[in-house]
Amino acid sequence: MEFVDSKKTGKEVAVKGPVCVTGASGYLASWLVKRLLSSGYHVIGTVRDPGNCRKVEHLWKLEGAQERLQLVKANLMEEGSFDYAIMGCVGVFHTASPVTGVSDDPKGKVLDPAINGTLNVLRSCKKNPTLERVVITSSSAAVRIRKDAIDPNIHLDEFSWSNVDVDFCQRFKVWYSLSKTLAERAAWEFAKENKIDLVTVLPSFIVGPSLPTDLSPTASDILALLRGESVKFSWYGRMGYVDIDDVARSHILVFEDPSAEGRYLCSSSVLDSHELASFLAKRYPYLPIPKRFEIPVGNALYYEFNTSKLCNLGFKFKGMEEMFDDCIASLKEQGHIPY
Numbered sequence: 393m394e395f396v397d398s399k400k401t402g403k404e405v406a407v408k409g410p411v412c413v414t415g416a417s418g419y420l421a422s423w424l425v426k427r428l429l430s431s432g433y434h435v436i437g438t439v440r441d442p443g444n445c446r447k448v449e450h451l452w453k454l455e456g457a458q459e460r461l462q463l464v465k466a467n468l469m470e471e472g473s474f475d476y477a478i479m480g481c482v483g484v485f486h487t488a489s490p491v492t493g494v495s496d497d498p499k500g501k502v503l504d505p506a507i508n509g510t511l512n513v514l515r516s517c518k519k520n521p522t523l524e525r526v527v528i529t530s531s532s533a534a535v536r537i538r539k540d541a542i543d544p545n546i547h548l549d550e551f552s553w554s555n556v557d558v559d560f561c562q563r564f565k566v567w568y569s570l571s572k573t574l575a576e577r578a579a580w581e582f583a584k585e586n587k588i589d590l591v592t593v594l595p596s597f598i599v600g601p602s603l604p605t606d607l608s609p610t611a612s613d614i615l616a617l618l619r620g621e622s623v624k625f626s627w628y629g630r631m632g633y634v635d636i637d638d639v640a641r642s643h644i645l646v647f648e649d650p651s652a653e654g655r656y657l658c659s660s661s662v663l664d665s666h667e668l669a670s671f672l673a674k675r676y677p678y679l680p681i682p683k684r685f686e687i688p689v690g691n692a693l694y695y696e697f698n699t700s701k702l703c704n705l706g707f708k709f710k711g712m713e714e715m716f717d718d719c720i721a722s723l724k725e726q727g728h729i730p731y
């Protein structure tokens with residue numbers, strides 16, 4: 393085990409890892425890298441272009457980054473691209489995946505990078521004899537999008553799988569859910585065949601401070617809502633919400649806890665857009681939160697999530713107040729919304 397001098401205490405501390413985080417410059421992955429570094433891990437992050445300063449500068453500013461962060465170039469669409477980053481790691485956190493609903497080329501730009509990209513990462517994992525566990529970021533979109541009716545009395549849990557298909561996606565022009573569902577299914581099949589210790593985390597809509605300079609699709613959607621736009625949240629309808637730090641911490645928890653196995657839903661509260669807007673308008677009366685949303689019938693169906701599997705590992709979720717307070721404070725600090 394490697395030891396380094398802690399700047400804070402002057403004592404020697406053990407360095408954990410190394411672990412690989414794919415898509416390290418993304419909204420969630422940046423927060424995960426921050427959490428891993430602060431927990432003492434050596435992190436190898438993959439990005440498509442390590443030379444793109446605008447995309448990676450925030451990572452180099454993280455505490456511990458100069459000593460324990462390495463950035464390596466890798467692309468989901470290039471076979472073997474992750475071999476170098478993953479070789480020698482004890483853990484892999486695979487978060488990279490296209491986060492876009494609408495696309496002019498759903499197969500090439502959404503489905504292939506998500507599904508074949510995940511298999512590409514897992515093939516690199518298979519080549520690594522030191523690997524202990526892989527954690528993949530799936531999504532509650534791989535659980536909650538159902539063509540059949542959801543019984544409102546039965547809370548959705550890890551046994552539920554979205555049953556979207558190509559026809560459904562073509563009709564609604566939304567491919568994200570299919571990409572996450574098929575990618576997770578493919579990952580489970582590959583892991584079983586190749587005896588890889590895999591755990592998946594399925595976050596709902598992630599809310600929190602954004603570390604990257606440019607806002608991700610999710611962070612931009614929240615900002616648009618806080619500025620009075622209703623289009624995206626009309627479409628979203630009923631959704632679960634979860635704090636970004638909770639999502640990062642849950643990834644590390646299921647990596648470190650030997651008893652963790654299978655899928656883990658990661659979500660704090662489920663609200664429809666009208667409930668969300670009325671909560672936001674009450675708590676932040678100075679923001680122009682929209683009042684009306686035209687929610688498509690299928691997106692307004694009532695459901696709740698049962699997250700007891702993650703809670704049984706000792707996990708506690710932050711509430712809506714804390715997650716939005718942190719998110720709004722950081723958007724103000726970054727100059728996206730006025731004080």
Ligand SMILES: NC(=O)c1ccc[n+]([C@@H]2O[C@H](COP(=O)([O-])OP(=O)(O)OC[C@H]3O[C@@H](n4cnc5c(N)ncnc54)[C@H](OP(=O)(O)O)[C@@H]3O)[C@@H](O)[C@H]2O)c1
Nearest residue numbers: 415418419420467468487488489491531595597598608610
């Ligand atoms: N945001 C949410 O509310 C939410 C909820 C549930 C699950 N998730 C999952 O969480 C993960 C991270 O999402 P996010 O919200 O943080 O989105 P994000 O900021 O857009 O991050 C996605 C990352 O994937 C990378 N990526 C996309 N295509 C790639 C390719 N062909 N090769 C290599 N890297 C590629 C992106 O790299 P570039 O920066 O180079 O584009 C980016 O770093 C995704 O798996 C997403 O499905 C997100």
